[in-house]
Amino acid sequence: MSISVQEAAHRAASDREQVVWVDEQDRVLGSLPRSDLRERGLIGRGTFILLFNSAGQLCVHRRTLSKAVYPGYWDVTAGGMVGVDESYVQSAERELAEELGIQAATLEAHGRFLFDEPGNRLWGAVFSAVSDAPVQVQPEEVLEARFVGLEQVLADLDQRPYCPDSLQALQLYLASRQTS
Secondary structure, eight states: OOOOHHHHHHHHHHHHSEEEEEOTTOOEEEEEEHHHHHHTTOEEEEEEEEEEOTTSOEEEEEEOTTOSSSTTOEESOEEEEOBTTOOHHHHHHHHHHHHHOOOSOOOEEEEEEEEEETTEEEEEEEEEEEOOSOOOOOTTTEEEEEEEOHHHHHHHTTTSOBOHHHHHHHHHHHHHHHHO
């Protein structure tokens, strides 16, 4: 795996970032550096934002090789860990702006889920947004992004590696759309 000096510096800063630490019921226990949370197998909070354009296409992107979790994988959501003194909604707004350059989009909540895999344990809050603003990727986190039809994304799951946590977020989103 070859990463740039800029990506390595971004990862080091990201690993030191203080994030919310919670228990199995999503009750706040405190905060820890992101890397400590991961290394100790503790649970954090994360946000998952499905970004659609007005044509109903979903923005998918490929993660940089410097990411600590799922490097180089395709992702169906923007998002990240919830910071200290930040709500799920505040984190979602911040992450959507940082990763894809989308600001002032209205977020719709679709529920929360517990994702539990070695090296990635978190309570995730799922949101969706619609925007036709130009996507401006954060180069330290995103290699490329494009909008594709949801049916194409679902057909593509067997062809490319996708982040399993964001796929669980997508399942929750789809389930919430069927009941509404």
